[in-house]
Amino acid sequence: MLTGAPRGTKDLMPEESGSWRYIEGIMKRVAAAYGYGELRTPVFEHTELFQRGIGDTTDVVEKEMYTFEDRGKRSLTLRPENTASAVRAYVEHKVYGQGGTARYYYIGPMFRYDRPQAGRYREFHQFGCEVLGSGGPEVDAELILLALQILREAGLKELTLKLNSVGCPKCRPILRQKLKDFYAPKLELLCEDCRNRYERNPLRLLDCKTCAPHREGAPNILDCLCPECRRHFDGVQELLRAAAVDFVLDPTLVRGLDYYTKTAFEIQYPPLGAQSAVAGGGRYDGLVEEIGGPATLGSGFAMGIERLYLAMENQGLLPQVRPVYQVYAAAQGDQFGPAFKTVTKLRAAHIKTGLAEAGRSMKAQLKAANKAGARLVLIFGEEEAQRGQVVLKDMVTGSQREIAVSTVTNTLQSILQTEVEQDEQC
RNA sequence: GUGGCUGUGGUGAAGUGGUUAACACGGCGGAUUGUGGCUCCGUUACGCGUGGGUUCGACUCCCACCAGUCACCCCA
Secondary structure, three states, X not given: OOOOOOOOOOOOOHHHHXXXXXXXXXXXXXXXXXXXXXXXXXXXXXXXXXXXXXXXXXXXXXXXXXXXEOOOOOEEEEOOOOHHHHHHHHHHOOHHHHOOOEEEEEEEEEEOOOOOEOOEOOEEEEEEEEEEOOOOHHHHHHHHHHHHHHHHHOOOOOOEEEEEEOOOOOOHHHHHHHHHHHHHHHHHHOOHHHHXXXXXXXXXXXXXXXXXXXXXXXXXXXXXXXXXXXHHHHHHHHHHHHOOOOOEEOOOOOOOOOOOEEEEXXXXXXXXXOOOEEEEEEEOOOHHHHOOOOOOOEEEEEEXXXXXXXXXXXXXXXOOOOOOOOEEEEEOHHHHHHHHHHHHHHHHOOOOEEEOOOOOOHHHHHHHHHHOOXXXXXXXXXXXXXXXXXXXXXXXXXXXXXXXXXXXXXXXXXXXXXXXXXXXXX
């Protein structure tokens, strides 16, 4: 072979794409039930959108973007996530001028130059939702419930919802300072990354695993929240409790994208291993302004489709979908032409019909029909053709009879229709 | 970007420094002339990730690269 698919990318063969359609179907139906409309944005954007939106110092922007220059010397980037684009579209189309709250969902490929691993790819797919123009705790709760409903409809149990608040521009500086004060004397105990974080983004000190031992007694983000953030966070929790949703507060849950404010959450499916976050999101009240729109509140989440797929596969929740012919035609000698003609008619009537390769032995053709999962087989024999008949063989019972070529479509339609009705009764 | 493990036919996989690279599945053909699923028979890798090196000789030893996989990191 010349070369395989690029590292960290993969093909979806028909057996898998069927499962994907199933998963995407759940997502779209649930999102629609919550009143979200599909938003499709370009796969690439101006690089600066992500630099500004996600944050210059984040790992995603610093070392994981697929950035390139086009022939017009513009710097473009394959989107590493969809929230910045959604906000850009919201601003560009001046949706804020319409008043009210906008609710979008998206689904599509994202790109991040990471080292591939279980549940992590360079081209991966996310489904996500964004709510723009509304800042109440009920919006955050709604998003969490929406995400959970999808996962529940997918059949997953053992989900963990982690919840935190990362504060707002009013209270975050206080936490930052407290963190710096706390870590200042232990600076040399920290790992290299954390010493770097100390300067650039002290919040990230909280979720470093190697430095966890030095976190003892560190300031708790929840103790630093301003009254407004506190009230909001309490509100989210109340709504979740009212909806009988279990969650755990995790003060170390710090999202890696700069735009988050207040609510941050993550839904994990622990059996997935290291990459167990199936969905994550939170509020981003400053993002619209950052991108050049009017001050507009926002909240959203993203869900990893590959991870959900893996989780469902792990639990045996994926439906077996493979194309199966309802009818298969076999032709003897010079009967291939008439067989082809009849097959075309059946297909026009939306009956899934296959046709054996021309010129093969009857035995080989029947074998192919069997392999294709055909329920019924039409055998175009030379003798029967003289009388304008074809043999209709039932592959389950093995019995067969002759029917007139001219009635094939009607006969098959009624047989298959009857079976569908019987299935429905069961 | 760092580290561990792995890399044999369509698939799963055995294999030893040295003649014809097991076995199973699958595929193809056949077992009295036009009929499948069971059984039986035959057949199916000039090739052992790629490129170097060591050696009289390497699929088997060494190096590099590539890919897969798991973990760190990051995140969905």
